[in-house]
Amino acid sequence: MAEHDFRYTLLNPQHTLTECRALAPGQYQVTGQGGSIQAGDTLQVSLKGSKSLSMRLQVSKVRHLINPPGQWTAVTTGPVFKELAIHTWQVNxxxxxxxxxxxxxxxxxxxxxxxxxxxxxxxxxxxxxxxHGRHLCRACQQTEA
Structure with missing residues (x-):
C-alpha cells in the first residue's frame, strides 16, 4: 500500500492525472498516467479551483489500460461533498x-x-x-503559552 502524490505542484509529465470526477458523494473516478497504482493505495490530488488544497483518496479498484501504455482508471473513496466550494478568508x-x-x-x-x-x-x-476567540500564529502560540 503506497501513497502517490498527484498534486499540481509536482508537474511531472510521467506521473499525472487526466481526470478526477465524482461518481457519488465520497466516491470518485480517477484516470491517470504512471505511478503503478494498486488497490489499497492512497492518491493525493489537488482540488479543482484551489491553489493549495488537496484531498486523499483510497483506491478500491484499479484497471490498467493497454493503450496508451501506463494509463489507468481507478475507483476511489474520499471526503464526502455534495457540492464542493473553495473559499479564501484573510485571518489576522x-x-x-x-x-x-x-x-x-x-x-x-x-x-x-x-x-x-x-x-x-x-x-x-x-x-x-x-x-478563546483569539487567532494566534505559531510564533505567538509559543510566546503566550
Whole structure:
C-alpha cells in the first residue's frame, strides 16, 4: 500500500492525472498516467479551483489500460461533498498582527453555517490556533503559552 502524490505542484509529465470526477458523494473516478497504482493505495490530488488544497483518496479498484501504455482508471473513496466550494478568508493574528490568506473547502450544500467550522478546521491544519476567540500564529502560540 503506497501513497502517490498527484498534486499540481509536482508537474511531472510521467506521473499525472487526466481526470478526477465524482461518481457519488465520497466516491470518485480517477484516470491517470504512471505511478503503478494498486488497490489499497492512497492518491493525493489537488482540488479543482484551489491553489493549495488537496484531498486523499483510497483506491478500491484499479484497471490498467493497454493503450496508451501506463494509463489507468481507478475507483476511489474520499471526503464526502455534495457540492464542493473553495473559499479564501484573510485571518489576522491577534498576537502580532500577521496576515494569513486562508484557503479552505466546504460542502456548499450545508449553507453558511458550515463556513466557520470549516475555516477553523483548516486554521488548525496550517498550525494556527483559536484560543478563546483569539487567532494566534505559531510564533505567538509559543510566546503566550
Amino acid at each position: 493574528c491577534d498576537g502580532c498582527g500577521s496576515l494569513l490568506d486562508l484557503e479552505f473547502a466546504v460542502d456548499a450544500s450545508l449553507g453558511k453555517a458550515a463556513l466557520q467550522p470549516a475555516a477553523e478546521q483548516r486554521l488548525q491544519e496550517v498550525g494556527w490556533e483559536n484560543r
